[in-house]
Amino acid sequence: MTSVAHTSVSEETPVASRSSFYAAMRVLPLEQREAMYHVYAFCRAVDDVADNGGSRESRMGELARYRSDIEDLYATGxxxxxxxxxxxxxxxxxxxxxxxxxxxxxxxxxxxxxIHAPDWKTLDLYCDRAASAVGRLSVPIFGIEGDLGIELAHHLGRALQLTNILRDIDEDAAMGRLYLPKEALRDAGITETGIDAILVHPALDRVCRGIAQKTRNYYYRSEEIMARCPRRAARSPRMMATVYRGILEKLIARGWRFPRADVRRSKRYVLWAVLRDGIF
Structure with a gap:
């Protein structure tokens, strides 16, 4: 396809500023930052199609239009x-x-x-599409090329997505979704199938702690990969990992017994992550 003129985007792009990734994007040089804003805006837009209501038919139709537009962009420019x-x-x-x-x-x-208690294989596919694919779009912009970038996207994407799943189980349940894998529920002795019953089950804490350990392992592997990357190229993904790993550890300390307090990270913690990773 042919190259087109570069259109500038404001540093205060609203779609980016709503995201926990905003600070990690802002530390990038201007061209990379704007590229990430645009990629993120696309990913956020299709995510909003899935989550913002309307009939299944209308939402599927809107995603089909996004799909067609991407195909046409690559085919014809x-x-x-x-x-x-x-x-x-x-x-x-x-x-x-x-x-x-x-x-x-x-x-x-x-x-x-x-999604309601998928098997591990289906959950992993979902994590690859919802998060690691975003990582694969991001790593070339960060400057992490080839297999190293693909490997980082694989592990960090899954770490971030599983952290979101563990943090948002009650929010997802309100939309009729449960991303916890059925094998983990079965192994913990949870035989209930209703989401409300599962979320108050005493064994839910055991299920989530097992998933949390798997998530920790993805963070460990991500850190090993980032240590092999050029430091400047790894600044943004390292910051994302720092903030979201902090959320995971806070979730582990809180546990998943009902009722569960909300777990987020403050702006002060994000600033600490920026300073810790030597960005300023």
Whole structure:
């Protein structure tokens, strides 16, 4: 496809500023920062299609339009309002069509039917599409190329997504979704199938602690990979890992017994992560 003119985006882009990743994006040089804003805006938009209500048919139709626009952008270079801001980052950083499509596929998994205790294989596929595919779009922009970037996207994407799942079990339940794997529920002796019953079951804490240990292992592996990356290129993903690893550890300290207090990270903690990782 042909390269197009680069369109500037404000540092205060609203779609980016709502995200916990905003601070990690802001430490990037201008061109990389703007590329990440545009990629993130696309991913956030398709995520909103999956989560913001409406009939399944209407949401599937909107995702189909995103899919068609991505296909057309790669095939012909033509853009629409959904893809205009992606043309430059794709051309500049060699972003792959398959990763944009994977993100759409992940959101489609949430629409076709509400996810309810998937098996581990299905959950891993969901994590790959919803998070690791975003990582695969991000690592070339960060400057982490080749297999090293793909490996980092694999492990850190799963770490971040599983942290979100462990943090948001009650929020997801309100939408009729339960991402905890059925094998883990079965192994803990939870035979109930209703989400409300599962979320108050005494063995839920055991289930979530097992998933948390698996998540920790993904963070460990991510840290090993980032240690092999150029330091400047790894600053943003390292910051994301620091903040989200902190959320995971806070969740582990709190536990998952009902009732559960909300766990978030303050702006002060994000600033600490920035300072700790030597960004300033």
């Amino acid at each position: 033509r853009t629409t309002s959904r893809t205009a801001d992606l043309a430059y980052p794709i051309s500049k950083h060699g972003l792959r069509k398959s990763d944009f499509i994977a993100v759409i596929d992940g959101m489609e998994m949430d629409i076709v039917r509400d």
